[in-house]
Amino acid sequence: MPAPETPKLTVDIIIELTDQPGRPILLIERKNPYGWALPGGFVDVGESLEQAAVREAAEEISLPVTLIVLLGCYSSPDRDPRGHTVSAVYIAEANGEPCAADDAANVQIFLPETLPGMLAFDHALILTDYLNYRQNNKLTPLRNQD
Amino acid sequence: MPAPETPKLTVDIIIELTDQPGRPILLIERKNPYGWALPGGFVDVGESLEQAAVREAAEEISLPVTLIVLLGCYSSPDRDPRGHTVSAVYIAEANGEPCAADDAANVQIFLPETLPGMLAFDHALILTDYLNYRQNNKLTPLRNQD
Numbered sequence: 001m002p003a004p005e006t007p008k009l010t011v012d013i014i015i016e017l018t019d020q021p022g023r024p025i026l027l028i029e030r031k032n033p034y035g036w037a038l039p040g041g042f043v044d045v046g047e048s049l050e051q052a053a054v055r056e057a058a059e060e061i062s063l064p065v066t067l068i069v070l071l072g073c074y075s076s077p078d079r080d081p082r083g084h085t086v087s088a089v090y091i092a093e094a095n096g097e098p099c100a101a102d103d104a105a106n107v108q109i110f111l112p113e114t115l116p117g118m119l120a121f122d123h124a125l126i127l128t129d130y131l132n133y134r135q136n137n138k139l140t141p142l143r144n145q146d
Numbered sequence: 147m148p149a150p151e152t153p154k155l156t157v158d159i160i161i162e163l164t165d166q167p168g169r170p171i172l173l174i175e176r177k178n179p180y181g182w183a184l185p186g187g188f189v190d191v192g193e194s195l196e197q198a199a200v201r202e203a204a205e206e207i208s209l210p211v212t213l214i215v216l217l218g219c220y221s222s223p224d225r226d227p228r229g230h231t232v233s234a235v236y237i238a239e240a241n242g243e244p245c246a247a248d249d250a251a252n253v254q255i256f257l258p259e260t261l262p263g264m265l266a267f268d269h270a271l272i273l274t275d276y277l278n279y280r281q282n283n284k285l286t287p288l289r290n291q292d
Contacts, residue, residue: 006155
């Protein structure tokens with residue numbers, strides 16, 4: 001029996017710069033759909049989620065990262081207007097100077113208190129869960145069971 | 147740009163029977179590959195992971211479940227000999243009498259101290275992480291970053 005079609009699998013990474021005051025995080029300005037977004041991308045067949053997260057971070061911001069914790073999985077069918085994707089979101093640490101691998105991309109450093117308003121996809125939700133974890137050290141309870 | 151191929155997405159559910167002494171869990175005896183396995187299956191396009199977990203539990207053991215926590219994501223490329231699948235594994239609660247929806251399937255109740263030796267896929271690893279969580283209320287740190 002051939003395996004059925006399932007949602008596409010992605011990873012997103014919340015990268016904390018541990019050597020900068022206030023431990024800021026990194027966001028990338030996207031064109032389509034427009035908005036600030038976490039670094040991330042599709043998981044390749046043959047790599048683990050963790051390997052995909054480390055690879056995507058290196059590709060997008062040119063820094064090695066260490067994954068700390070799985071913040072959660074985000075899977076609402078309408079989270080990406082282009083099609084159903086499920087994202088495993090990791091919190092990671094890095095230090096050094098981030099640099100957009102793609103010249104066209106705008107990578108910026110944000111303190112948790114001053115995140116931009118215009119966030120792509122469901123990244124506002126993800127970052128709300130992240131801020132809650134950062135403050136209370138607790139993961140957000142499960143949603144979407146109904 | 148068409149979305150690239152990614153690993154197939156599944157859910158597995160560790161179902162605790164809260165109305166039975168010792169809070170046992172449920173496993174299903176599989177034929178191919180042979181072994182005892184957690185209830186679970188492929189995620190459909192258009193449903194969240196949580197919806198898929200609740201649906202699969204209902205389909206496989208004929209009991210409604212409430213998801214409690216995401217134990218983790220298991221994504222090693224070799225975890226299923228038939229192809230690369232990534233599983234989001236939930237701990238859930240149910241009560242009542244489980245009943246295999248498929249007559250051919252053998253659903254059995256196991257106390258955590260007496261799990262069967264012959265476990266399919268990477269479910270021995272998953273259940274080790276589960277037992278650790280059950281004892282210490284702590285999720286297993288991330289693996290597979292290299």
